[in-house]
Amino acid sequence: MISNMCLVVLEGRKCNPFLEAWSQQFETRRIMRAFFPDHIACMRNRAFQWFRDECTQPWLVMCDDDIVPVDGTEELLRTDGDIVGARAWSRGGHESHQGSFTMAAVKVHRRVVEAIQPPWFAFSFSQDGLALNQCECVYFWKKAAAAGFAVVRAGKVGHRFPVTVVPGDPQPTFLFDADLRKAQRTPDP
Numbered sequence: 042m043i044s045n046m047c048l049v050v051l052e053g054r055k056c057n058p059f060l061e062a063w064s065q066q067f068e069t070r071r072i073m074r075a076f077f078p079d080h081i082a083c084m085r086n087r088a089f090q091w092f093r094d095e096c097t098q099p100w101l102v103m104c105d106d107d108i109v110p111v112d113g114t115e116e117l118l119r120t121d122g123d124i125v126g127a128r129a130w131s132r133g134g135h136e137s138h139q140g141s142f143t144m145a146a147v148k149v150h151r152r153v154v155e156a157i158q159p160p161w162f163a164f165s166f167s168q169d170g171l172a173l174n175q176c177e178c179v180y181f182w183k184k185a186a187a188a189g190f191a192v193v194r195a196g197k198v199g200h201r202f203p204v205t206v207v208p209g210d211p212q213p214t215f216l217f218d219a220d221l222r223k224a225q226r227t228p229d230p
């Protein structure tokens with residue numbers, strides 16, 4: 042049983058069964074559900090605020106509901122640091138946020154959450170509103186770096202996402218997002 046970390050799962054749809062099973066090892070765990078309409082940056086801010094004000098554990102482990110723990114995930118829990126970010130694989134099959142880190146699966150020490158003034162997370166858009174300039178992960182990373190905290194990358198996690206099933210004889214075809222993009226066509230409905 043892990044007793045010095047609190048696991049918070051940010052649930053938009055439903056916590057996947059792999060993460061659900063993995064979560065059982067945490068003595069303190071909480072599922073924070075999205076309100077509708079909601080935004081991931083707001084959910085992350087609410088998780089941090091709750092952890093700062095109402096939780097007493099030294100560590101916060103925050104995971105999105107589509108994160109799938111794998112063999113290498115334990116390293117995230119074992120590694121010490123201010124902010125420990127797991128390497129995560131996106132639905133396209135490549136590693137996301139290679140130059141920085143993603144907030145999809147992260148471990149943060151209380152000293153960081155308490156030292157940084159909210160908002161901890163925000164998105165920024167181009168002036169014309171047509172492009173996303175910076176996601177909430179990089180926003181937090183820059184704010185933490187400016188406050189003197191370092192990010193360590195340790196451990197890795199998988200991702201669970203929907204698959205498109207195309208009828209076929211005798212076997213249906215399962216198309217992943219990356220395959221769909223490669224094929225550059227929409228399958229027959």
Ligand SMILES: [Zn+2]
Nearest residue numbers: 176177178179
């Ligand atoms: Zn991001």
